[in-house]
Amino acid sequence: MEITLDIGKDVHYELIRVAKTQDKAVDITALEMLSLGLRVHVASMNKDKEDEQLALSEEDKLRDILKIGIQNQELISEVLSIVFDREKSRMGAFDTDTAIKFSEQLAEKCIKGRELL
Numbered sequence: 001m002e003i004t005l006d007i008g009k010d011v012h013y014e015l016i017r018v019a020k021t022q023d024k025a026v027d028i029t030a031l032e033m034l035s036l037g038l039r040v041h042v043a044s045m046n047k048d049k050e051d052e053q054l055a056l057s058e059e060d061k062l063r064d065i066l067k068i069g070i071q072n073q074e075l076i077s078e079v080l081s082i083v084f085d086r087e088k089s090r091m092g093a094f095d096t097d098t099a100i101k102f103s104e105q106l107a108e109k110c111i112k113g114r115e116l117l
Contacts (some may be wrong), residue, residue: 005030076100 007015019029056064081096093099 073100 015026015030015033018033019026022029024032077096077100080099084093084096084099086094089099091099091102093102
């Protein structure tokens with residue numbers, strides 16, 4: 001099969017230079033480069049398709065983060081209700097629910113950019 005390609009002088013010069021260093025004809029060097037470029041391109045396309053299939057959607061990522069957050073909140077609430085001592089509370093909370101509310105308010109302040117102290 002024969003194809004005519006229109007290339008610039010700079011590409012032609014580089015082909016001649018590479019062909020001389022490899023001691024090959026210019027047309028053979030050009031064919032090898034075209035073949036290599038095509039293989040790299042096809043491999044890249046296949047990799048992109050695989051990456052898309054493996055990647056979690058943004059919604060799935062957010063759902064996973066939310067699930068872990070809820071699980072942590074429930075576990076902390078459970079542990080706190082068992083071990084909470086009003087006399088030792090650094091927040092000044094009177095009970096478990098108040099301590100949780102204080103921590104939620106503190107988290108909101110932190111997210112909005114306010115200092116913790």
